[in-house]
Amino acid sequence: MKADRKVITALNAVLKSQLTGINQYFLHARMFANWGFEGLNESHYKTSIKLMKESDKLIERILFLEGLPNLQSLGKLQIGENVPEALKGDLGYELGSQHKAIEQAIEVTAGLHDFASEEMLRGLLQSCEDNIDGLETRLSLIETMGLQNYLQTQVEDDD
Amino acid sequence: MYVCNCAGVTKRDIDEAVDRGARSLRDLRRELNVAADCCQCACDVKRCLRERQSMAQEVDLSTLGLAGAQ
Numbered sequence A: 001m002k003a004d005r006k007v008i009t010a011l012n013a014v015l016k017s018q019l020t021g022i023n024q025y026f027l028h029a030r031m032f033a034n035w036g037f038e039g040l041n042e043s044h045y046k047t048s049i050k051l052m053k054e055s056d057k058l059i060e061r062i063l064f065l066e067g068l069p070n071l072q073s074l075g076k077l078q079i080g081e082n083v084p085e086a087l088k089g090d091l092g093y094e095l096g097s098q099h100k101a102i103e104q105a106i107e108v109t110a111g112l113h114d115f116a117s118e119e120m121l122r123g124l125l126q127s128c129e130d131n132i133d134g135l136e137t138r139l140s141l142i143e144t145m146g147l148q149n150y151l152q153t154q155v156e157d158d159d
Numbered sequence B: 001m002y003v004c005n006c007a008g009v010t011k012r013d014i015d016e017a018v019d020r021g022a023r024s025l026r027d028l029r030r031e032l033n034v035a036a037d038c039c040q041c042a043c044d045v046k047r048c049l050r051e052r053q054s055m056a057q058e059v060d061l062s063t064l065g066l067a068g069a070q
Helices: A005-035 A038-064 A083-111 A115-145 A147-153 B011-019 B025-032 B042-069
Strands: B002-004
Touching (some): A005 A038, A005 A083, A005 A115, A083 A115, A115 A147, B002 B042, B011 B025, B025 B042
């Protein structure tokens, strides 16, 4: 089913943002693991995998609409040198790149009456806002309980 | 924060290079290998360079002010 060129462009912009997120969350996950913060490693790894599965759906949708999914283009990763920087980088990605790209794509697809793409994008937006919630909560915990106390909660029990 | 992910260069690395005399993106590329691979960091590197240079100028000006007061 052939779609308007603008729909393909908008979906590819979201795909670019998703692929950027996959890499950023994955790298941060393994950096956390390297530093001994298994809790953060697990949560970030899961987020990266979720983004991969969502990207798969996007790729299939773009192909169905007779476009070419762009897996070449990748945004700049915001990688931190420590846990708070990494979490701020992730929040920067979600608010600055992901949320914007999805919002714009929803506008385009709704405007061009591609309601199936719009519905899929609304799901991605919900997922993005769940991630924002998680990150804001973690940063708030760091502020209220102190960084050292927070990091202690992310270290695996050595039983 | 990492500014160039391809070369693993942080903001601190760039600041220190500017303090040592790097004056342009070309100087920083030569010294740190930033903006030499995917080049997506070029804008960020330039911004860090400008910020550090203007900070250095402010420090110089305030030193002049203190010297005048004596």
